[in-house]
Protein backbone atom coordinates (compact mmCIF):
# COMPACT_ATOMS: atom_id res chain seq x y z
CA UNK A 1 0.00 0.00 0.00
CA UNK A 2 1.34 3.46 -0.92
CA UNK A 3 1.85 5.28 2.43
CA UNK A 4 -0.85 7.97 2.80
CA UNK A 5 1.62 10.27 4.58
CA UNK A 6 3.69 10.47 1.38
CA UNK A 7 0.78 12.08 -0.43
CA UNK A 8 1.44 15.79 -1.01
CA UNK A 9 -0.57 18.67 -2.43
CA UNK A 10 1.31 18.40 -5.72
CA UNK A 11 0.46 14.72 -5.96
CA UNK A 12 -3.22 15.47 -5.34
CA UNK A 13 -3.10 18.15 -8.04
CA UNK A 14 -1.48 15.73 -10.51
CA UNK A 15 -3.92 12.95 -9.68
CA UNK A 16 -6.88 15.26 -10.29
CA UNK A 17 -5.32 16.21 -13.64
CA UNK A 18 -4.04 12.84 -14.83
CA UNK A 19 -3.56 9.74 -12.65
CA UNK A 20 -0.67 8.60 -14.85
CA UNK A 21 1.15 11.85 -14.13
CA UNK A 22 0.65 11.30 -10.40
CA UNK A 23 1.97 7.75 -10.64
CA UNK A 24 5.13 8.88 -12.50
CA UNK A 25 5.71 11.67 -9.99
CA UNK A 26 5.18 9.30 -7.05
CA UNK A 27 8.03 7.12 -8.38
CA UNK A 28 10.36 10.13 -8.52
CA UNK A 29 10.43 9.97 -12.27
CA UNK A 30 11.45 13.49 -13.05
CA UNK A 31 9.69 15.47 -15.70
CA UNK A 32 11.62 17.56 -18.22
CA UNK A 33 13.56 19.91 -15.97
CA UNK A 34 13.96 22.53 -18.67
CA UNK A 35 10.24 22.61 -19.33
CA UNK A 36 9.15 26.23 -18.83
CA UNK A 37 6.19 25.31 -16.62
CA UNK A 38 8.37 23.06 -14.50
CA UNK A 39 11.00 25.77 -13.97
CA UNK A 40 8.36 28.35 -12.99
CA UNK A 41 6.79 25.85 -10.60
CA UNK A 42 10.16 25.04 -9.02
CA UNK A 43 11.02 28.69 -8.48
CA UNK A 44 7.62 29.34 -6.91
CA UNK A 45 8.01 26.31 -4.62
CA UNK A 46 11.48 27.45 -3.52
CA UNK A 47 10.18 30.92 -2.72
CA UNK A 48 7.33 29.45 -0.71
CA UNK A 49 9.72 27.19 1.18
CA UNK A 50 11.84 30.17 2.27
CA UNK A 51 8.82 32.15 3.37
CA UNK A 52 7.27 29.30 5.35
CA UNK A 53 10.27 27.72 7.00
CA UNK A 54 9.16 28.60 10.56
CA UNK A 55 5.65 27.31 10.13
CA UNK A 56 5.02 23.88 11.71
CA UNK A 57 3.25 22.65 8.56
CA UNK A 58 5.98 24.04 6.30
CA UNK A 59 5.92 20.96 4.10
CA UNK A 60 2.52 22.16 2.90
CA UNK A 61 3.35 24.62 0.15
CA UNK A 62 0.53 27.14 0.35
CA UNK A 63 1.22 30.87 0.60
CA UNK A 64 -0.63 32.18 3.57
CA UNK A 65 -2.73 31.25 6.59
CA UNK A 66 -4.58 33.96 8.47
CA UNK A 67 -7.26 34.23 11.11
CA UNK A 68 -10.39 36.17 10.22
CA UNK A 69 -13.14 36.57 12.81
CA UNK A 70 -12.11 33.36 14.50
CA UNK A 71 -11.96 31.42 11.21
CA UNK A 72 -8.81 30.35 9.44
CA UNK A 73 -8.26 31.17 5.79
CA UNK A 74 -5.57 29.61 3.62
CA UNK A 75 -4.49 31.32 0.42
CA UNK A 76 -2.67 29.63 -2.42
CA UNK A 77 -1.33 31.58 -5.42
CA UNK A 78 -0.97 29.90 -8.80
CA UNK A 79 0.89 31.28 -11.78
CA UNK A 80 -1.88 29.91 -13.98
CA UNK A 81 -5.14 28.07 -13.54
CA UNK A 82 -4.86 25.49 -16.30
CA UNK A 83 -6.98 23.05 -14.30
CA UNK A 84 -9.20 24.79 -11.72
CA UNK A 85 -10.52 21.48 -10.38
CA UNK A 86 -6.98 20.23 -9.67
CA UNK A 87 -6.07 23.54 -7.98
CA UNK A 88 -9.21 23.22 -5.87
CA UNK A 89 -8.39 19.67 -4.81
CA UNK A 90 -4.81 20.65 -3.95
CA UNK A 91 -6.09 23.41 -1.68
CA UNK A 92 -8.68 21.09 -0.19
CA UNK A 93 -5.83 18.73 0.69
CA UNK A 94 -4.13 21.56 2.62
CA UNK A 95 -7.40 22.41 4.37
CA UNK A 96 -7.84 18.75 5.29
CA UNK A 97 -4.33 18.34 6.76
CA UNK A 98 -4.49 21.63 8.67
CA UNK A 99 -8.01 21.04 9.96
CA UNK A 100 -7.25 17.50 11.15
CA UNK A 101 -3.73 18.34 12.40
CA UNK A 102 -4.72 21.41 14.39
CA UNK A 103 -8.25 20.21 15.18
CA UNK A 104 -9.71 23.44 13.82
CA UNK A 105 -13.45 24.04 13.73
CA UNK A 106 -13.55 26.23 10.65
CA UNK A 107 -10.96 26.57 7.94
CA UNK A 108 -11.62 27.76 4.41
CA UNK A 109 -9.37 28.66 1.53
CA UNK A 110 -8.97 30.36 -1.79
CA UNK A 111 -6.80 29.78 -4.83
CA UNK A 112 -5.81 32.98 -6.60
CA UNK A 113 -4.46 33.27 -10.10
CA UNK A 114 -4.36 36.75 -11.60
CA UNK A 115 -7.85 38.16 -11.18
CA UNK A 116 -9.42 34.77 -10.76
CA UNK A 117 -10.12 33.34 -7.29
CA UNK A 118 -11.77 30.09 -6.32
CA UNK A 119 -13.16 29.71 -2.81
CA UNK A 120 -12.98 26.29 -1.19
CA UNK A 121 -14.91 25.48 1.94
CA UNK A 122 -13.44 23.19 4.54
CA UNK A 123 -16.87 21.84 5.48
CA UNK A 124 -17.63 18.26 6.55
CA UNK A 125 -18.75 17.25 3.06
CA UNK A 126 -15.46 18.40 1.53
CA UNK A 127 -13.43 16.78 4.31
CA UNK A 128 -15.20 13.48 3.61
CA UNK A 129 -14.54 13.97 -0.11
CA UNK A 130 -10.81 14.42 0.56
CA UNK A 131 -10.70 11.42 2.89
CA UNK A 132 -12.23 9.25 0.16
CA UNK A 133 -9.86 10.68 -2.47
CA UNK A 134 -6.80 9.98 -0.31
CA UNK A 135 -7.90 6.36 0.16
CA UNK A 136 -8.46 6.03 -3.58
CA UNK A 137 -5.05 7.58 -4.35
CA UNK A 138 -3.26 5.36 -1.87
CA UNK A 139 -4.73 2.28 -3.59
CA UNK A 140 -4.02 3.60 -7.07
CA UNK A 141 -0.41 4.56 -6.31
CA UNK A 142 0.24 1.09 -4.90
CA UNK A 143 -0.06 -0.37 -8.40
CA UNK A 144 3.17 -1.69 -9.80
CA UNK A 145 2.66 -0.06 -13.21
CA UNK A 146 1.07 3.21 -14.32
CA UNK A 147 -2.04 3.17 -16.48
CA UNK A 148 -1.40 3.56 -20.20
CA UNK A 149 -1.15 7.09 -21.53
CA UNK A 150 -4.41 8.45 -22.79
CA UNK A 151 -4.40 11.75 -24.65
CA UNK A 152 -6.27 14.45 -22.73
CA UNK A 153 -6.44 18.22 -23.07
CA UNK A 154 -3.68 18.71 -20.47
CA UNK A 155 -1.06 16.64 -22.36
CA UNK A 156 0.01 19.62 -24.45
CA UNK A 157 1.36 21.49 -21.41
CA UNK A 158 2.44 18.45 -19.42
CA UNK A 159 6.14 18.14 -18.60
CA UNK A 160 5.81 14.32 -18.77
CA UNK A 161 4.65 14.24 -22.38
CA UNK A 162 7.95 12.69 -23.54
CA UNK A 163 7.24 9.71 -21.30
CA UNK A 164 3.85 9.21 -22.87
CA UNK A 165 3.86 9.94 -26.59
Ligand code: SF4
Nearest residue numbers: 018021155158161164
Ligand atom coordinates in the same frame (compact mmCIF):
# COMPACT_ATOMS: atom_id res chain seq x y z
S1 SF4 B 1 1.36 13.72 -21.14
FE1 SF4 B 1 -0.84 13.42 -20.84
S2 SF4 B 1 -1.11 11.23 -20.36
FE2 SF4 B 1 1.06 11.76 -20.06
S3 SF4 B 1 1.25 12.23 -17.90
FE3 SF4 B 1 0.92 14.15 -18.99
S4 SF4 B 1 -1.28 14.53 -18.94
FE4 SF4 B 1 -0.93 12.37 -18.42
